[in-house]
Amino acid sequence: MLSISRSNEDLQTTMRLTxxxxxxxxxxxxxxxxESEEVEFVDDRDTIRQQVVQILTATLKDExxxxxxxxxxxxxxxxxxxEGSEEWDVLHKKYYQDELRRMGIAAAPDDRHRP
Structure with missing residues (x-):
């Protein structure tokens, strides 16, 4: 079972994905x-679905x-x-973006608008 934690004021919310x-x-x-007309399958549907499972699992583990x-x-x-304080939330957001950037998963919002 994988879990994702998120701070929400004084309460820590955990979403579990079995x-x-x-x-x-x-x-x-x-x-x-x-159903999308923009997607053409080159493998059978079940192979694609299994890849989606692998991607979701890996992404959740990274998160x-x-x-x-x-x-x-x-x-x-x-x-x-x-935890839950304004300072905690600010640091969490900053450090989370830093980690995403470090892992090459996503650019921080400020980086997207720079030339």
Whole structure:
């Protein structure tokens, strides 16, 4: 089972995706791709669906690693920063973007508009 944590004020919300949920999502994604006129399958539908499962699983694992690293960076600050505080949220957002950039997963919003 994979989980994704997100801070929401004083409450930590965890969304869990079981293997069954990932498989259900893979079917839904594949259905959308099949219906799209812009997508042409070169492999059979089940092979594509299995690739979607692998991509979703890998992405969720990467996101979990990023979340752990961000929390580690925040807790390693000299002063204690309470989760859910404005300062925690600002640092979380900044460090999360830093980790995404470092891993080459996504550009930070500010980077997208630079020439």
């Amino acid at each position: 293997r069954e949920k990932i498989i259900r999502l893979s079917h839904q994604i594949t259905d959308v791709l099949v 979990e690693k990023i979340e752990l690293e961000v929390r580690k960076r925040i807790t390693s600050q000299k002063k204690e920063i309470l």
